[in-house]
Amino acid sequence: MIMPNLDLDSLLDQLADAIRQAPFFSADSKMIGLRTGGEYIALALAERLQLNEAIGVLDSSFYRDDFATSGLSAQVQPSNIPWDVQDQTIILVDDVVHTGRTIRAAMNEIFDYGRPARIILACLIDRQGGRELPIQPDFYAYATADALRFKLQGPSPLSLRIELLEDTL
Numbered sequence: 001m002i003m004p005n006l007d008l009d010s011l012l013d014q015l016a017d018a019i020r021q022a023p024f025f026s027a028d029s030k031m032i033g034l035r036t037g038g039e040y041i042a043l044a045l046a047e048r049l050q051l052n053e054a055i056g057v058l059d060s061s062f063y064r065d066d067f068a069t070s071g072l073s074a075q076v077q078p079s080n081i082p083w084d085v086q087d088q089t090i091i092l093v094d095d096v097v098h099t100g101r102t103i104r105a106a107m108n109e110i111f112d113y114g115r116p117a118r119i120i121l122a123c124l125i126d127r128q129g130g131r132e133l134p135i136q137p138d139f140y141a142y143a144t145a146d147a148l149r150f151k152l153q154g155p156s157p158l159s160l161r162i163e164l165l166e167d168t169l
């Protein structure tokens with residue numbers, strides 16, 4: 001397997017361009033990033049898209065259905081959505097979508113705040129082949145079904161670490 005050589009800035013530019021051209025998009029669009037990687041991606045996208053409103057941030061750890069088995073990270077922080085979600089079109093952003101469970105948890109949490117008109121899903125990396133729920137990104141910058149793990153580190157500098165999954169070595 002060839003390790004992909006990904007340029008983070010180009011991927012973010014591509015993702016921002018695709019969202020900008022979508023019919024639903026305006027500078028008043030509302031964006032939510034999922035801690036931690038998704039928050040960094042959402043901040044980078046919001047800057048490129050020159051959004052009028054600050055991004056919301058969710059930490060869906062409490063909502064994950066594997067919370068009991070995986071435990072809770074010591075770094076869980078409160079969620080913060082600085083605007084009313086009711087009837088909004090929300091762009092939900094994460095760095096990686098793999099099983100889909102994090103996105104499922106995030107959507108549950110969003111509905112606790114109100115009933116959005118629509119949720120659009122954008123991610124940097126669509127890790128395909130391991131989906132456990134019928135959740136697909138509307139926008140992604142890079143997709144792969146290879147046995148790779150992606151870890152976004154940031155916020156500044158923002159970098160993407162790519163590792164081969166151990167059980168395939």
Ligand SMILES: O=P(O)(O)OC[C@H]1O[C@H](OP(=O)(O)OP(=O)(O)O)[C@H](O)[C@@H]1O
Nearest residue numbers: 035036037095096097098099100101102
């Ligand atoms: O589709 P899933 O199988 O749920 O996986 C995707 C999630 O996994 C990673 O988060 P992680 O728990 O590693 O936290 P991080 O954002 O702090 O890296 C990634 O950032 C996504 O949020």
